[in-house]
Amino acid sequence: MISILIRRILSLIVTLLVVSLLIFVVMDLLPGDPAAIVLGTSASPETLAALRTQMGLDQPLPVRYLAWLWGVFQGDLGQSYTYGVPVAGLIAERLTVTLPLALMAVLMSVGIAVPLGVQAAKKHNGMFDAVVGAVSYVSIAVPAFWVGLLSIILFSTLLGWMPAGGFPGWDAGLLAGLQALLLPAIALALPQAGVLTRVARAAVLDVMNEDYVRTARAKGLGEGAALWRHAVPNALVPVVTMIGMQFTFLIAGAVLVENVFNLPGLGRLAYQSLAQRDIVVMQDVVLFFSALVIVVNFLVDLLYLVIDPRLRVGVR
Amino acid sequence: MKTVAGWGVFSRRSVIAASVALGLAASMGSGAFAAAKTSVTIGMTIEPIGLDPTIAAPVAIGQVSWQNIFEGLTTVDSAGKVQPQLAESWEISPDGKTYTFKLRQGVTFHNGVAFDSSVAKFTIDRARGADSVNPQKRYFASIETVETPDAATLVLKLKQPAGSLLYWLGWPASVMVEPKSAADNKTTPVGTGPFKFVSWQKGSKVDLAKNAEYWNKSVSVKIETAVFRFIADPQAQAAALKAGDVDAFPEFGAPELVSSFEGDKKLTTVIGNTELKVVAGMNNSRKPFDDKKVRQALMMAVDRATVVEGAWSGYGTPIGSHYTPNDRGFKDLTGVYPYDAEKAKALLSEAGYPNGFSFTMKAPQMAYAQRSSQILQAMFAEIGVTMNIETTEFPAKWVSDVLKAGDYDMTIVAHAEPMDIDIYARDPYYFHYKNPAFNEILAKVEATADPAEQDKLYGEAQTILAEDVPALFLFVMPKLGIWDAKLKGLWENEPIPSNVLTEVFWEE
Numbered sequence: 057m058i059s060i061l062i063r064r065i066l067s068l069i070v071t072l073l074v075v076s077l078l079i080f081v082v083m084d085l086l087p088g089d090p091a092a093i094v095l096g097t098s099a100s101p102e103t104l105a106a107l108r109t110q111m112g113l114d115q116p117l118p119v120r121y122l123a124w125l126w127g128v129f130q131g132d133l134g135q136s137y138t139y140g141v142p143v144a145g146l147i148a149e150r151l152t153v154t155l156p157l158a159l160m161a162v163l164m165s166v167g168i169a170v171p172l173g174v175q176a177a178k179k180h181n182g183m184f185d186a187v188v189g190a191v192s193y194v195s196i197a198v199p200a201f202w203v204g205l206l207s208i209i210l211f212s213t214l215l216g217w218m219p220a221g222g223f224p225g226w227d228a229g230l231l232a233g234l235q236a237l238l239l240p241a242i243a244l245a246l247p248q249a250g251v252l253t254r255v256a257r258a259a260v261l262d263v264m265n266e267d268y269v270r271t272a273r274a275k276g277l278g279e280g281a282a283l284w285r286h287a288v289p290n291a292l293v294p295v296v297t298m299i300g301m302q303f304t305f306l307i308a309g310a311v312l313v314e315n316v317f318n319l320p321g322l323g324r325l326a327y328q329s330l331a332q333r334d335i336v337v338m339q340d341v342v343l344f345f346s347a348l349v350i351v352v353n354f355l356v357d358l359l360y361l362v363i364d365p366r367l368r369v370g371v372r
Numbered sequence: 373m374k375t376v377a378g379w380g381v382f383s384r385r386s387v388i389a390a391s392v393a394l395g396l397a398a399s400m401g402s403g404a405f406a407a408a409k410t411s412v413t414i415g416m417t418i419e420p421i422g423l424d425p426t427i428a429a430p431v432a433i434g435q436v437s438w439q440n441i442f443e444g445l446t447t448v449d450s451a452g453k454v455q456p457q458l459a460e461s462w463e464i465s466p467d468g469k470t471y472t473f474k475l476r477q478g479v480t481f482h483n484g485v486a487f488d489s490s491v492a493k494f495t496i497d498r499a500r501g502a503d504s505v506n507p508q509k510r511y512f513a514s515i516e517t518v519e520t521p522d523a524a525t526l527v528l529k530l531k532q533p534a535g536s537l538l539y540w541l542g543w544p545a546s547v548m549v550e551p552k553s554a555a556d557n558k559t560t561p562v563g564t565g566p567f568k569f570v571s572w573q574k575g576s577k578v579d580l581a582k583n584a585e586y587w588n589k590s591v592s593v594k595i596e597t598a599v600f601r602f603i604a605d606p607q608a609q610a611a612a613l614k615a616g617d618v619d620a621f622p623e624f625g626a627p628e629l630v631s632s633f634e635g636d637k638k639l640t641t642v643i644g645n646t647e648l649k650v651v652a653g654m655n656n657s658r659k660p661f662d663d664k665k666v667r668q669a670l671m672m673a674v675d676r677a678t679v680v681e682g683a684w685s686g687y688g689t690p691i692g693s694h695y696t697p698n699d700r701g702f703k704d705l706t707g708v709y710p711y712d713a714e715k716a717k718a719l720l721s722e723a724g725y726p727n728g729f730s731f732t733m734k735a736p737q738m739a740y741a742q743r744s745s746q747i748l749q750a751m752f753a754e755i756g757v758t759m760n761i762e763t764t765e766f767p768a769k770w771v772s773d774v775l776k777a778g779d780y781d782m783t784i785v786a787h788a789e790p791m792d793i794d795i796y797a798r799d800p801y802y803f804h805y806k807n808p809a810f811n812e813i814l815a816k817v818e819a820t821a822d823p824a825e826q827d828k829l830y831g832e833a834q835t836i837l838a839e840d841v842p843a844l845f846l847f848v849m850p851k852l853g854i855w856d857a858k859l860k861g862l863w864e865n866e867p868i869p870s871n872v873l874t875e876v877f878w879e880e
Contacts, residue, residue, distance in 0.1 A: 088768025095507045096429025107505040138421035139574055140558035212611055221608035318608045320575030333768045
């Protein structure tokens with residue numbers, strides 16, 4: 057158990073290092089000079105050179121990469137060119153929006169998908185199953201930002217129930233904050249819920265045909281009890297895998313949805329820093345996203361061991 | 373079966389409960405507070421990058437800080453005229469090479485530091501020094517020495533006369549900063565203006581508060597607290613205005629949504645002029661654009677009114693040169709090469725292109741540029757010229773490909789800087805336009821300090837451009853101001869990009 061953990065953690069670190077190098081090189085290949093963007097159309101070459109020196113852009117690529125890596129290693133993510141503040145603080149500030157948003161979306165997605173999927177499996181090939189199937193396919197096909205736009209038109213412009221976007225800040229109260237995140241979370245959750253419903257249904261259906269479920273029923277267990285006590289726990293592995301994978305999509309979706317709803321989250325920061333070629337912020341945010349995805353996948357792997365005792369046998 | 377039914381009921385009940393809870397959450401907190409009479413929330417499309425206008429070019433920086441937080445030796449008023457500010461008065465020597473400023477006494481920065489000639493000298497030396505990153509450093513290039521005979525006197529000795537110096541000193545890039553706080557102005561700006569910086573919630577808003585110690589007692593600043601809120605999406609801007617979350621959008625983002633405010637008695641729409649000149653620059657060193665006749669023919673192929681209609685919903689003023697109605701000495705030159713497809717075709721044949729030619733337009737992704745390009749494409753097609761549109765990411769890729777490398781046939785951008793007709797005299801500059809007669813006129817503008825003479829010269833410069841057509845001059849972006857009908861004192865026009873709050877007040 058311990059040795060597998062150590063091996064996993066080591067491979068995690070190597071993955072992150074490779075990712076960091078990739079990020080750095082790709083960002084460097086992007087067209088556009090950050091200094092020229094800051095100084096606009098009237099800047100003279102000398103002024104540009106002065107700013108490039110100030111930004112440290114006159115250093116060769118390997119030097120800049122190692123300096124960045126060493127900083128990250130020490131917990132110093134560098135300074136944003138555009139805001140002029142440490143990136144770590146910026147990311148922390150933005151996380152207070154993106155993290156609750158992602159959590160809300162995951163909870164909603166699971167809360168909608170698991171009951172629907174299980175129920176559809178139980179009544180498979182029935183009317184309920186057909187409706188759930190159709191709805192889930194539609195929700196998979198519809199992109200999150202579009203759901204966002206439609207929900208703004210419906211709930212904000214037409215009905216006036218919700219703010220059209222923006223974030224009042226948590227100091228405006230928990231309720232106001234949650235309210236601002238509700239529509240974006242729904243927009244993010246719906247497509248994910250569609251996928252998850254399909255997976256949950258298929259997984260439950262698979263195990264329901266297993267011998268032990270039939271045995272449980274033969275022992276006199278009711279259909280519901282057999283389902284929840286025997287079938288669902290065994291169907292969890294593919295469902296949890298899916299939730300882990302969806303986390304990646306949530307982050308990608310957050311970039312679009314935060315822009316649609318004008319939320320000052322991490323996704324919006326990524327978008328803004330890309331447009332401004334705020335390279336340090338871009339590198340840090342992308343590295344942070346990558347680390348998040350890698351760590352979440354790592355946790356999902358660990359979770360398998362908890363869910364499925366069979367996997368633990370091989371580990372010991 | 374019973375348990376199954378039970379689960380079904382439970383699930384249905386919980387769904388109802390959940391939807392009730394959602395409804396409750398939705399209805400709560402939607403009652404917005406009416407704005408108190410001394411606070412104002414101004415909406416902006418673009419968040420500034422830092423708040424120090426002396427180290428970066430984006431106009432959003434000045435739109436928050438200029439005249440609110442920072443002030444200059446001179447300033448530019450709502451009519452575009454130069455006015456004294458931290459310099460009470462000045463004298464210009466007869467040869468135009470010595471400027472002696474009498475500085476205002478009793479002015480302090482928000483951190484308590486007194487403003488005097490040493491601060492002014494520090495500011496100017498910082499802007500023109502070797503490691504200066506001032507975006508308008510060129511405007512300080514004519515200064516040879518900065519002298520401070522006493523605390524209230526500043527003397528600038530110039531290498532050659534600079535007739536626009538007083539105007540340039542009024543710009544956001546020339547505001548006065550003091551040595552102790554200058555390095556941190558990007559994040560915590562400290563100026564002499566009527567408002568102090570309070571906080572900046574990155575990605576969302578900047579808070580300012582009235583400066584009780586403000587030196588200028590001749591104005592009574594009515595606003596106690598001001599918020600600049602950044603909302604990029606036009607739909608969200610409109611919703612924020614309608615909901616009263618924002619009191620004013622001095623530069624509303626989407627002309628096509630302006631009509632949606634009609635009939636809303638709470639809001640007023642004020643349409644003025646900006647300094648944003650939308651021009652389709654051509655590479656004057658590349659065939660066939662090196663031929664003046666070709667450029668003139670293309671200009672005549674363009675019906676400016678249709679461009680304004682299609683690109684910006686009919687808001688905006690057609691222009692015939694690189695100059696706006698806000699600018700002094702403005703001449704309407706749209707009649708020099710008016711829309712005439714037949715004449716355009718004839719001129720094109722004369723230039724040796726009876727069957728037209730094809731080229732590529734590098735158009736930024738912004739709505740005005742994309743829409744204008746599509747309309748130009750259709751108009752050029754009518755005279756047999758094929759234009760391919762290549763979207764070029766702005767600012768990053770546009771700056772490196774077009775502005776710096778000059779690698780393009782035609783492009784289209786809105787030039788934001790006021791009175792920047794001199795860009796056609798710069799070398800290198802992306803138009804690659806070279807006309808010694810034009811350069812000479814602009815040199816004469818700097819050689820004189822007489823405003824009437826300057827206005828006349830600016831008229832000549834405009835005329836040369838209108839005839840040479842180094843770029844297709846299309847239209848000036850309107851200032852689509854939408855604000856609460858009770859809010860008064862915001863500028864209608866924008867001779868310099870700004871949101872001056874000094875005289876803003878709420879009508880009872």
